[in-house]
Amino acid sequence: MIRLKNQKQIDGIRRSCKLLAAMYREIIPRIQAGMTTADIDELCTGFIAAHGGVPAWHSEGFPGAACVSVNNEVIHGIPSKRRKIHSGDIVSLDVGINLEGYISDSAVTIPVGEISDEAKRLISVTEECLSAGIGACRAGNRIADISSAVYEVAKAAGFGVVTDFCGHGVGLKVHEDPQIPNRPGRGPNPRIQQGMVLAIEPMINLGTGDVRILDDDWTVVTADGRLSAHAEHTVAVFEDHTEILTIEE
Numbered sequence: 001m002i003r004l005k006n007q008k009q010i011d012g013i014r015r016s017c018k019l020l021a022a023m024y025r026e027i028i029p030r031i032q033a034g035m036t037t038a039d040i041d042e043l044c045t046g047f048i049a050a051h052g053g054v055p056a057w058h059s060e061g062f063p064g065a066a067c068v069s070v071n072n073e074v075i076h077g078i079p080s081k082r083r084k085i086h087s088g089d090i091v092s093l094d095v096g097i098n099l100e101g102y103i104s105d106s107a108v109t110i111p112v113g114e115i116s117d118e119a120k121r122l123i124s125v126t127e128e129c130l131s132a133g134i135g136a137c138r139a140g141n142r143i144a145d146i147s148s149a150v151y152e153v154a155k156a157a158g159f160g161v162v163t164d165f166c167g168h169g170v171g172l173k174v175h176e177d178p179q180i181p182n183r184p185g186r187g188p189n190p191r192i193q194q195g196m197v198l199a200i201e202p203m204i205n206l207g208t209g210d211v212r213i214l215d216d217d218w219t220v221v222t223a224d225g226r227l228s229a230h231a232e233h234t235v236a237v238f239e240d241h242t243e244i245l246t247i248e249e
């Protein structure tokens, strides 16, 4: 069931999303080689708590505020004191905040030190996929229009698209309907309408789009061990425009 949000709910979700954007602005410049993924999670946890929020993933049973996925890890990397970040790594952060019951969701892939040209290209194409997906997210279109937009950009670049996981409705719960696949052609394809709040999140791989889950039951990695990048925004659909909520004004 798709829950359309009223203006009051969208205002609350927007506040949560602006806090998340502010968190990224503060912590991204502080991420550097030598830190552990647990150190990064601690920065997120501290910021969220200092501003009256709660890490949204706690309600899902995830052990951390931030999913921290390094290099070949696609999503859901568990923060660890044993996992050190090195120069040349790419680090995907996926964080959600519950602020007074309103949920935000956004992800970004960060280069650490000097990264390879192919890693740079992967990150920029993943961001282009997200932009294209958001561009197709407008009232009157269908969810598969978002899927097609994401997929076409990735395919034109020669990259793999992860299809085992997808974007989703968000705002009152972490995962709401509808699902937003990053490839068209599967599942229900509802019309996009005013009041939808959606998390659009391409996961793009240098090689195959196939993935597997590690024994920790969380961490998703590429099947071929090559790099993966992730980008995500929460957006709200209005009759005549779509607003990206998880950016600062």
Ligand code: MG
Residues within 6 Å of the ligand: 105, 106, 167, 168, 199, 201, 232
């Ligand atoms: Mg999400």
